[in-house]
Amino acid sequence: MPERPEEPEPHGPYEPYGPFGPYEYEADGTLAGTGPGAVAPTGTGGTMDLAAGEAATLRRPPSPEPGPGPEPGPKEPAKARHGRAKPRSLWSDAWHDLRRNPVFLASALVILFLLVISVSPSLIAPGDPLSCDLAHAQEGSTPGHPFGFDGQGCDVYTRTVYGTRVSIAVGVLATAGVALLGSVLGGLAGYFGGTGDAVLSRLTDVFFAIPVVLGGLVLLSVVTSDTIWPVVGFMVLLGWPQVSRIARGSVLTVGRQDYIQAARALGASHTRLLLRHIAPNAVAPVIVVATIALGTYIALEATLSYVGVGLRPPTVSWGIDISAASPYIRQAPHMLLWPAGALALTVLAFIMLGDAVRDALDPKLR
Numbered sequence: 086m087p088e089r090p091e092e093p094e095p096h097g098p099y100e101p102y103g104p105f106g107p108y109e110y111e112a113d114g115t116l117a118g119t120g121p122g123a124v125a126p127t128g129t130g131g132t133m134d135l136a137a138g139e140a141a142t143l144r145r146p147p148s149p150e151p152g153p154g155p156e157p158g159p160k161e162p163a164k165a166r167h168g169r170a171k172p173r174s175l176w177s178d179a180w181h182d183l184r185r186n187p188v189f190l191a192s193a194l195v196i197l198f199l200l201v202i203s204v205s206p207s208l209i210a211p212g213d214p215l216s217c218d219l220a221h222a223q224e225g226s227t228p229g230h231p232f233g234f235d236g237q238g239c240d241v242y243t244r245t246v247y248g249t250r251v252s253i254a255v256g257v258l259a260t261a262g263v264a265l266l267g268s269v270l271g272g273l274a275g276y277f278g279g280t281g282d283a284v285l286s287r288l289t290d291v292f293f294a295i296p297v298v299l300g301g302l303v304l305l306s307v308v309t310s311d312t313i314w315p316v317v318g319f320m321v322l323l324g325w326p327q328v329s330r331i332a333r334g335s336v337l338t339v340g341r342q343d344y345i346q347a348a349r350a351l352g353a354s355h356t357r358l359l360l361r362h363i364a365p366n367a368v369a370p371v372i373v374v375a376t377i378a379l380g381t382y383i384a385l386e387a388t389l390s391y392v393g394v395g396l397r398p399p400t401v402s403w404g405i406d407i408s409a410a411s412p413y414i415r416q417a418p419h420m421l422l423w424p425a426g427a428l429a430l431t432v433l434a435f436i437m438l439g440d441a442v443r444d445a446l447d448p449k450l451r
Contacts, residue, residue, distance in 0.1 A: 179445035189441035195434040202246055203253040210246035214239065214401045223417040233419045236409060245423050248403045251396065252431065255313050256383040259320035263382075264375040266321060267328025272367070274329070275336035276359060282333070289326035297323055298388065305394040316395050320382050331374055335367040342366075373443040380435030387428050403428045 183189045202209060217239040225233045232241035274282040300323055308315040339345065340363060348362055389395030390404025391411075398405060403424040410420035 179442075182445040183441060186441050186445070188437055189445075192434045192437040192441065195430065196438060199249055199253060199431055199434070203250040206246045206250060210243045212240055212243040214244045214247040215399060216240070223413060223420065225417075225419060232423045233417070235406065235420045236413060236417070241406075241420060241423050244401055244406055245403070245427050247401045248406065248424060249427065249431070251313065251400060251402045252383050252386060252428070255316055255320075255386045256379045256435075258313070258317045259324065259382040259386075260375050260379040262317065262321035263324040263328050263378065264371055267325040268332045268368070268371050270325070271329035271332030272336045272359065272364070275333035276340060276355075276363065285329065285333075289330055292323060292326040295323060297385065298392075301385075301389045302392065302394055305389060311397050311400060313396065313400075316386055316389060319389075320385060324378065324382070327378075328371060328374060331370050332367065335370045336363055339363050339367045369446040373439060373446060376442050377436055377439030380432040380439070383435070384428065384432050 217237045218234075219238045221227075221230075221234040222236055222238045223234060224230075227233070230240050230242060232245060235241050235244070270285060274285040301319055304319055304322075305315060345358065345362055348358060353362070386395055387402070387404030387407065390397075390402050391408040393408070395404055396402045406424040407421060407428070410417070410424070414421050
């Protein structure tokens with residue numbers, strides 16, 4: 086039996102072998118000949134250049150053995166995993182934008198204050214707006230009367246505060262009537278079309294041709310009532326065509342959407358289509374126009390009262406006070422400035438509110 090050849094003696098301590106012999110190490114602990122651009126033996130008497138990446142690979146220490154990972158935590162919610170929030174509707178998205186709009190917040194606070202004092206003006210003005218004393222006529226500011234007195238000796242501050250009630254009431258009632266009448270007529274005309282739509286379009290053109298102030302002079306000059314209803318009726322009569330045209334266009338746009346065609350194909354009635362599908366999606370432009378128009382109607386009431394065909398005494402109105410104070414603008418400017426300033430602030434607040442609502446509801450303006 087042939088003898089087994091003797092195994093070579095190990096080279097001292099354990100030394101790892103490469104494919105062509107044991108590895109040699111530099112003084113810093115790295116493998117010899119593994120730097121960038123190093124030369125390695127090929128085992129056949131030749132050499133081989135090592136690229137920088139290959140040399141770095143040889144210098145890299147061995148990876149640690151994989152150990153047990155951390156304990157699994159609670160399952161992440163779907164919103165965190167996918168990074169998507171629940172989609173919001175048009176109204177929730179608009180409210181999200183309005184709450185962060187300083188213009189909306191400022192105008193809403195002013196309007197809220199005006200609404201409170203219009204409901205209960207005695208909270209900040211305990212006096213009587215019709216209580217006058219000619220001995221104080223055209224006097225300036227005095228203790229207890231910060232705005233002075235008018236030409237009849239009435240307290241300007243009290244009359245300015247009480248004038249808010251009439252102006253806000255006229256503006257809100259006129260806006261509600263215009264929005265309701267114009268939305269119904271315009272929405273029905275845009276939905277059904279045909280002869281009714283053509284007749285309504287020509288009728289709105291006729292009303293657009295009537296000047297507002299001239300129409301008020303003609304129509305209200307024959308009215309003898311001292312209430313606000315003739316003025317409100319006149320504003321509704323001349324204001325509905327604008328809202329009607331906007332509502333008609335909005336209904337025509339919404340009626341072409343795929344979900345409306347699908348609901349119609351499934352057999353939905355006209356009432357269900359209008360009230361359930363079309364109206365909620367077509368009402369946004371009407372709300373914007375109505376909000377801006379409210380301030381316009383307040384200014385229109387003051388204008389008609391100024392020229393003498395709107396509200397009449399003893400009704401307390403900013404327009405009446407401005408008309409009575411205009412001849413004395415040089416002698417007693419405070420009589421005109423305070424009611425005119427209240428009127429300007431109110432109209433500006435509603436217009437700014439309407440602009441903020443328009444920016445929030447119109448996706449094209451974002």
